[in-house]
Amino acid sequence: MTKFTKIEVSSRAKAGKGAARATRRAGLVPGVIYGAGQEPVLIALDPRIVYRELHKSGWRSRIYDISVEKGASVHALLREVQLHPVSDAPIHVDYQRLAAGHKVHVEVEIRFEGEEVSPGVKRGGVMNIVRHTVDVVVDPANIPEFFTADLSKLDFHDNVRWEDLKGTENVTPVQHDNNFVIANVAPPSIDEDAEAAEAEATTEG
Template identity: 80%
Template sequence: MTKFTKIDVSSRAKAGKGAARATRRAGLVPGVIYGGKQEAALIALDPRIVARELHKPGWRSRIYDISIDGSKTEHALLREIQLHPVSDAPLHVDYQRLAEGQKVHVEVAITFTGEETSPGIKRGGVLNIVRHTVDVVADPANMPEGFSADLSKLDIHDNVRWEDLKGTEHVVPVQHIPNFVIATIAAPTVDAEEAAEEAETPEAAG
């Protein structure tokens, strides 16, 4: 069952750059909720809400329960955030409205566990993460907050593939490569100085 993150926003009366600047001068972030074969809703929200959600993992697949002026409610995905090039302050946010029965394309983050008990990592292997996220098509009613990859039994040269991830039951990957690689345990690298010293020893010289 999908978990919703509730946020409160206010409505905006006008669109356009001038209205957006006025919203920012009032200390709020202008935004829009679009899609679902409905008219776009112009909104304004507290910048602290945007900053809080950005710092949480998995925000790209989180569904928001947006209360507009304390009355109308929209279910939506946060699709785009425009940030100031210098201060990184949020300038504008776009939400995609979710319609009943409509499947959506989302980017889901992967959490890696068991690194401290992985035999390969204990032997000096290095975790090589090929994908931190996976693009999938999902039903909003069963939206995953994230996927997890268990490394606890992996040795050197072992890998984690799509079918090894937990939490993928209700989604379809966009990637067309069958059972693609998520991460591998690579062999330990040899320090260049140590290799040079070994080459200078009598045994190495023959």
């Protein structure tokens, strides 16, 4: 079942820089909901909502159930957050309205498990995380919250690839190579000078 994060926003009557500044002076963040062949809706929301969502992992694929005052709720993705260059305070947010049957590009987070029991890591290898997210095309009804990568069986030179991820049903990766690497284990590096010195010392002994 698709999970929704419910948020409440208010509507804005006017567009433009002056209206946006007025919204910020009132302590709110101006924003817009666009897409799905409908007219954009100008909104304003509490900056604490924006901060809260940005500090959660996987916000780029989270579906929001946005209640605009007394109107019908809208399902949307948080597409862009503009931040103040000095204070990092949110100054504008863009939400993309979703419509069933209209596929969207989504960046989905990968969650990793089992690294602590990986045979390669236990033997001193280094776990290389190649990708933390994957861009996919998916129907809004099937947007995954995250993918899961199991690292528990990786030894030296082993990989986790796209086909190994859990939760990829009903999605198509944007990358043309459909079985790209997500993570791998590299053997421990050898200090050749130290190894030669040790061999020489052993020979002399």
